[in-house]
Amino acid sequence: MLDGGRLGSRKHINLPGIRVNLPSITPKDHKDILFGLEEDVDFIALSFVRSVEDINQLKQIIEENDGHAQIIAKIEDQEAVRNMKEIVEAADGVMVARGDLGVEVPIEELPILQRAIIKECALKGKRVIVATHLLESMIHNPSPTRAEVTDVANAIYEEADAIMLSGETAAGKFPIRCVEMMDKIAQRVEKTGGVDYVKDKIPQDKKEQMARAAAKLADSLKCPAIIVITRRGTTALNVAGFHPHYPLIYAFTNMTTVRRKLWLTRGVIPHRIDFSKDPEKTIRLAIETLKKTGRIEDGDQVVILSDIIAGEDRVETIQIREVKTYFNVEVEKL
Numbered sequence: 001m002l003d004g005g006r007l008g009s010r011k012h013i014n015l016p017g018i019r020v021n022l023p024s025i026t027p028k029d030h031k032d033i034l035f036g037l038e039e040d041v042d043f044i045a046l047s048f049v050r051s052v053e054d055i056n057q058l059k060q061i062i063e064e065n066d067g068h069a070q071i072i073a074k075i076e077d078q079e080a081v082r083n084m085k086e087i088v089e090a091a092d093g094v095m096v097a098r099g100d101l102g103v104e105v106p107i108e109e110l111p112i113l114q115r116a117i118i119k120e121c122a123l124k125g126k127r128v129i130v131a132t133h134l135l136e137s138m139i140h141n142p143s144p145t146r147a148e149v150t151d152v153a154n155a156i157y158e159e160a161d162a163i164m165l166s167g168e169t170a171a172g173k174f175p176i177r178c179v180e181m182m183d184k185i186a187q188r189v190e191k192t193g194g195v196d197y198v199k200d201k202i203p204q205d206k207k208e209q210m211a212r213a214a215a216k217l218a219d220s221l222k223c224p225a226i227i228v229i230t231r232r233g234t235t236a237l238n239v240a241g242f243h244p245h246y247p248l249i250y251a252f253t254n255m256t257t258v259r260r261k262l263w264l265t266r267g268v269i270p271h272r273i274d275f276s277k278d279p280e281k282t283i284r285l286a287i288e289t290l291k292k293t294g295r296i297e298d299g300d301q302v303v304i305l306s307d308i309i310a311g312e313d314r315v316e317t318i319q320i321r322e323v324k325t326y327f328n329v330e331v332e333k334l
Contacts (some may be wrong), residue, residue, distance in 0.1 A: 008073070009200070009225075013035070014132060014227050016074060016217075017328055018034045018075060023062075023262065024046065024047075024048055024049060024054035024057070025046070025054070025057055025058060028195060030054055030061065031063075033058070033061055034061075036069065037062065037065050037069060039304060040068075040257075042068075042069060042070065042257065042260050042261050043069060043070050043071070043072050043092075043093070043097055043261070043264070044058065044062070044069045044070075044072070045072040045074055045095060046058050046071055046072065046073055046074060046091075047074050047076065047097075047107060048074065048076050048077060048080070048100075049073040049074060049075065049076075049087055050077065050079040050080055051079070051083050051086070051087070052081065052083070052086045052087060052176040053087075053135070054091045055071055055073060055087065055091050056090070058071055058114065059071065059264070062310060067123055068116070070092035070093065070261060071091050071092050071093075071095065072091065072127075072129065073087050073088075073090075073091035073093070073094050073095070074095045074097040075094060075095070075096060075101060075117060076086065076095075076097045076098060076099075076100040076101050076104065076326060077101065077104040078102065078104050078105060078129060078177065081101075081105065081136045084120060085120060086115070087320050088117075088120050088121055088124050088126055089124060091126065091244070092126065092127070092160070093121075093126055093127035093128060093129065094117060094121050094126060094128050094129070094149060095128075095129040095130075095164070096113075096114050096118070096128065096129065096130045096134060096160075097130065097131055098110060098114065098130070098131065098132040099130060099132040099133065100199045101113065101133075112140055114130065114155075115156075115158060116195070117212075118130070118159070118160055119158075119197045121198065122159060122198050122241075123198065123201055124203075124241070125208075125237060125238065125240075125241030126161050126211070127161040127264055127266075128161050129160065129162040129197065129264075130155040130162070130163050130164070131158045131163075131164040131166060132164075132166060134148065134151060134152050134155070134165060134168070134182070134296075135148050135152070135165065135166070135168045135178050135181060136148065136168065136269040137173035137176050138168050138172060138177065138178045138181070139167055139168055139171065139206060140172070140174065140279045141174075142173075142174050142177060142182065142330075143181075145310075149185060152182060152185045152186070152189075152313040153185055156185070156186050156189040156190060157192075157195060158185050158195055158197075159190060159194040159195060159196070159197065159243055159266060160191065160266070161264060161265055161266040162264060162266075163182060163186070164322055165179065167184065168169070170313060170334045173308050185241055188242075194243070195244065196243065197243075198241065198243050201241075201242065203255050207234070207235065207240070207307070208236055208238050210238075210305060210316065210318060211235065211238035211239040211241065211305070212242045213238055213244060213318055214226055214228075214305040214318050215239055215242040215243070215244040216242075217242075217245050217303050217318070217320065218244050218247045218302075218303040219245050219246055219247075219284050221233075221301055221320070222246050223247045223301050223302050223303050223320075224238060224246075224247055224248075224295075224296055224300050224302070225247050225248060225290060225295060225296050225300070225302045225303075226244060226247045226248070226249045226250065226302070226303045226304075227250050227252065227283070227287065227290070227302055227303070227304045227305070227307065228249055228250065228251045228304075228305050228306075229252050229254065229275075229279070229282055229283065229288050229304070229305070229306035229307065230251055230252070230253055230258075230307055231255060231258070231275075231307075232253075232255070232258055233251065233253060233255075233261060233262050234253035234307075235251075235305060235307045236249060236253075236262055236265070236268055236270070237262075238264045240266060240268050240303060243266070244267065244300075248267055248268075248269055248295075248301070249267050249268075249269070249270065250268075250269050250290055250295065251267045251268050251269070251270045251271070251288070252270075252271050252272075252285075252286045252289075253270065253271075253272060253273075253274050254272065254273065254274055254275045255272070256272055258270070259271065259272045262324055268320050271286070271289060271293075273285055273286065273289065276315050279317075282306075283304055283306060283319075286304075287289055287302070287321075289321060290325065296323050298324055299322065299323060299325065300321050300322070301320060301321070301323075302320070302321055302323060303318065303319070303320055304317070304318070304319040304320075304321060305317070305318050306319075319328075
């Protein structure tokens with residue numbers, strides 16, 4: 001024994017540098033996945049992902065059971081780090097699980113790996129969550145340490161999509177205060193701008209070209225909003241992938257599951273509305289919805305990116321509009 005200490009129950013055993021042949025999805029995991037799919041979960045976080053094959057195995061289970069859940073790959077060991085680019089490409093999002101990852105790699109490497117994972121996700125347009133030990137001291141104390149505040153701020157500065165509490169809210173004495181503190185830090189740091197990993201990101205197809213154009217246009221005009229009309233959420237994700245600086249992205253979809261999933265994406269506030277067969281009516285309804293909630297007002301300029309079906313045609317447009325009141329548009333209470 002090198003260092004003694006207290007060992008709690010149900011703890012993981014880490015073998016740094018040793019390739020473990022245990023399956024990523026155990027029989028208990030499989031049972032839990034099926035339960036989650038029955039409960040209509042939106043995301044499944046897969047622990048100890050080591051390769052793309054682990055993700056494909058989970059995808060197959062989801063597809064065979066007619067699920068719609070998306071996969072968040074938790075990068076937690078050295079093998080996952082080696083296969084990081086392929087894992088990011090295959091998953092719907094990634095979690096930087098710093099608890100186990102910090103045991104598997106030299107501790108001084110952890111900040112470098114966190115930054116590399118966030119950057120890779122930004123360049124691939126994938127959502128990324130930073131988790132574990134963000135406000136660890138608040139499990140027992142009402143206020144965080146200065147180092148913890150800086151740690152949270154760095155994750156936000158690096159433009160992660162989400163920062164996640166775990167023990168602080170699951171077993172801590174001050175769960176509400178932890179969330180309030182996290183929100184306070186995020187609100188302040190986001191006003192200062194971020195590292196902008198995507199400033200030189202090259203669009204890979206026509207849809208990404210339109211998304212980048214919408215983001216750049218809104219930034220140059222300092223618009224308060226980008227309105228995205230999208231069925232499956234892809235258009236909103238594409239716009240968010242170019243990290244517009246000034247506006248929030250208001251995504252309008254007619255699918256409840258898409259709305260729920262978009263909440264995880266940085267800078268996106270999703271709404272569900274009924275789409276009209278006339279794209280113009282759908283756009284007007286979106287504008288009136290934002291006006292009613294105080295997000296925009298008459299005279300504001302907004303950028304609108306739509307990708308909706310009108311009759312037998314798919315309509316893809318980018319517009320700049322000055323907000324005005326549209327009569328005879330009914331807005332449901334949100």
